[in-house]
Amino acid sequence: MWTFFHKLGSPRYFYTYAGRLLPWLAVLTLILFGVGLYWGLVVAPADYQQGESYRIIFIHVPAAWMSMFVYMVMAGAGAIALIWKMKLAEVVAISCAPIGASFTALALVTGMLWGKPMWGAYWVWDARLTSELILLFLYLGVISLYSAIEDTRTASRAAAILALVGVVNIPIIHYSVVWWNTLHQGATITKLDQPSMDTRMLIPLLIMAVAFKAYFGMVLLMRARCEVLERERNSNWVREVVQLS
Template sequence: MKLIHKYGAPKRFYELAGTLTPWFAALTTLLFVSGLYLGLYWAPPDYQQGNAYRIMFVHVPNAWMSMMAYVVMAVFAAAGYIWNIRLADILAKVTAPLGASFTLTALVTGSLWGKPMWGTYWVWDARLTSELVLFFLYVGYMALQASIDDPRRAAHASAILAIVGVVNVPIIHYSVYWWHTLHQPASLSLTGQPKIYITMLIPLIIMSLGFMFFYLTMLCVRARSEILWRERRADWVRKLIESRS
């Protein structure tokens, strides 16, 4: 709680994000380079899919991040709605386009993967359809934010949509178990053994961490820009501009 009070002020978070951004960016680069090398050159071809499966190292992390980012956005939105925390509203707002990008990338790469596997780019499969709904939820959240001029009213209105839309996240995850779908079940589980070779699992985990740190990097960058815009009339922003001019 003390940490929240300490860095909950936009000015404090602006400073913290500025310190963390280079470290997050460096980790992102390191993880992407090593993960892509291991995924494209070290991991062997799949015995059924050949080399076509390698798109998994981009598709799966983006699919995971699309759901994680939405939950994070909803939590921030709820915190801003309930406790009127300005920073939470900012973090929810800047997460939305990042989550939408992850979701769109997951949909596109999934379609490219589906063509050689299923013979078509798109089917109205439960997993694909619920992921598409997630993309529309992101778009709806951003559209609602943009349609209201007052930041507080925009945050409160869009928070309701974000919170209600959380119900779609477990639907995406369990869709392959609840309905008969073309999409394969998860290869990783918290309770069971991985259904994937270790030589494929390692680059998948590294790429997933890379996309997570990419999200953190862009979150800090976008949050700093949004904070400067919202606090543009504050004394600390004026002094910051003067010190750099």
């Protein structure tokens, strides 16, 4: 088992195994999105208060969850990279950043499109929205800090430190609807008692959440493979890969 992990930590094995996993993840992502979208848009009933507009939830909530989940993956990988100087962790951390930024932007715009018909405004400076916007800036900060430093390993370390500092924002986002009086509704699913949502809406939401996870796994592996090729470009195995392609 340990040798497997050790091998997986080596860029070459990671590249091979990730490549083998990718088609399966692609199929899984497609199926999950297909089922989730059909269920959410067609099968699930309309909301008694919000009518059909609530269907934005099937994009908005998974995107918002992923915006925080990806950040934790990025910061976790960054911590591993800082402590154990593991190259692959650096690769994973920096590959997370653009994907997380996409999810955050998606959560923000779909939130705006939901806020307009429900609250009467696209944007309000409330705690949940503001802390999510800060999350987007943190992602962009990590990306630009990384690309501003020439030496890849130094850049990775600097980006990892910034990512770790930014972790304080995650609990702020999560508890913002509790700590402050906000327009944004409170948690409906990630609370300890039973979720206050109809099962016919909850199931497609959870399927969409898993679909977003599978999509993230797929795109992360694709980005990480590119990053590994780029970093190991002078090694023999990359030469072989290039000649075979």
